[in-house]
Amino acid sequence: MVFKEIAIKYKYSIALILLFVLIENVSFIIEPTFFGKLLDSLIDHFYDHEKVDYVYPLIIWIIVYLINVVGGTLHRLFNGSIYSRMYADIATDVVIDSKSHGDQFSKVLVRAELVKEYIVFLKERLPEVMWQLSATAGAIIALFFYDYRIALVCLAVVAPIAYINNLNRKNVTRLQKNIHDNQEELFGLIESRDTSKIGQFYNNTIAPKTSIARWNAFGYSSVKVLLIIIFIGVLFICVDVDKFTTGRIYSIVAYLWTFIASTDYLPELMESLASVKDLNQRFSGDEKIYENSTIPS
Template sequence: MNTNLEKTLRHIFSNYRGSILLTYGLTLLENLFELIHPLTIGIAINGLLKQSYGSMMPFAAAWLVHALLSVFRQIYDTRIFSRIYTNLATSTVLEQTKQGISFSQIAARSSLSREFVSFFERDIPEIINSLFGFVGALVMLFIYDWQIGFYCLLLLLPLSIVNYAYFRRTRSLHQRLNNQLESEVSVLSCQQPDAIQFHYKALAKWRIQLSNAEAMTWLILEIFIVGVFATMLIRTVIVLGAKTGDIYAIISYTWNYRQSLDRVPFLVQQFNLLQDIGSRISGGSPI
């Protein structure tokens, strides 16, 4: 990991360790309840088919607790991470000013520093969600049927290859985009129509290329996912002849597994972005 990136992230975490760990604990609990949703709904379906209304209780209880946890975590997160960004942006501006950095670069970097806070506020929870969706769903699928679990596990091979190529591509694109962003204030201050138009066209160009790279990565992965999903449906409905509730649960866990894989390109792009910002914001204490 980039030294400046690691230094900044470590400094933020050490200053706000208790608050950050609390929000991650709440995120873990949310994911635990979300993981058991397909199981409890499957139990409810099988029970209702036998006229057993008591089978609805685990489903209703898990859903309500999950909703309350989500609301509390969202309220808490907003307060904590807004305070962290306020301190980080202020420190970044003051430190960069001492170093004699141009006003244009300072303005851009104070805005880019928001990405460090987003790493803790959005990216780490995304990683937790992805791991829960991946490991949790995979374990549940192996419990229902080992062959379905094995088919899903095979998706890791194309996932690794495609996302490695995506990582290399987006690294250079983020560097070019942030170079352009750092020149924004100086370009606007010149008030030259041609220069301003060129600046915003360049920004659009790099953002479009980043979006295109993400879309193509997603498309390639979806081709493999469709094949696995079709195989799972055939095996569950025709070969296994599973109960209605179990069919629902298996489909839901496979879908959750697929969603966890969809998050990987976004996380790869964010890691590249943070590495580039970390190489720009250096020197002195981050906060």
């Protein structure tokens, strides 16, 4: 598979980016716990200035926050340069390989263009995958320490959410194949200078793109409806939380919101996964074309 070859060839560059993403994500996930403790310390200090010191919780929270900032900064700093160079190198190899096999110029162009979707997945979707996994797992684990009932409510909807999005991915994969087929046909029309069918080409792209939008809307709305279960369950549980404090309630709400927000990018992620799967199938018959890459891994 081409994607597998790319991942292996550039494993160290990709791992470096994902390390920064992981640092950013983990610090973001644990931050509500420390901010909740800081909030309780500030409230207690207001009522009893001598017995409660808020400085230590404040320092800890600032450190966690700065770690999040550093991780996010390094992620964005290296993200553009690494993946831009990676695309330039891979696209060049695709063109050279296609020409060596005597492919038509239109096929050479479309393959070089389609490879960009691999880079988009690595640059944008892969960090989103890490965010969704770490946010979901991290939020559920953190909520167990506050009240296991809230964590169980969140855990109960994970399987239905996974099923809905897997169904979405399977249907979108078929539609992405149609879109990629149309892209190859477009370059063929341009090469042959047959402009009479250009309008027909663009009309043919409407149906699959509309269907993808419908499936994305279905996945998004279905997941959000399921999450209503969490809201309702947590409303009743929060009033019964042991050692009820403002900071604890803040932390619970923050982790709950993190869990819910982690589902926002699922439709786009499923669409990108479907696109990558179709590209793998298209390139699976080709020779390995990434053996002579020049970018350091």
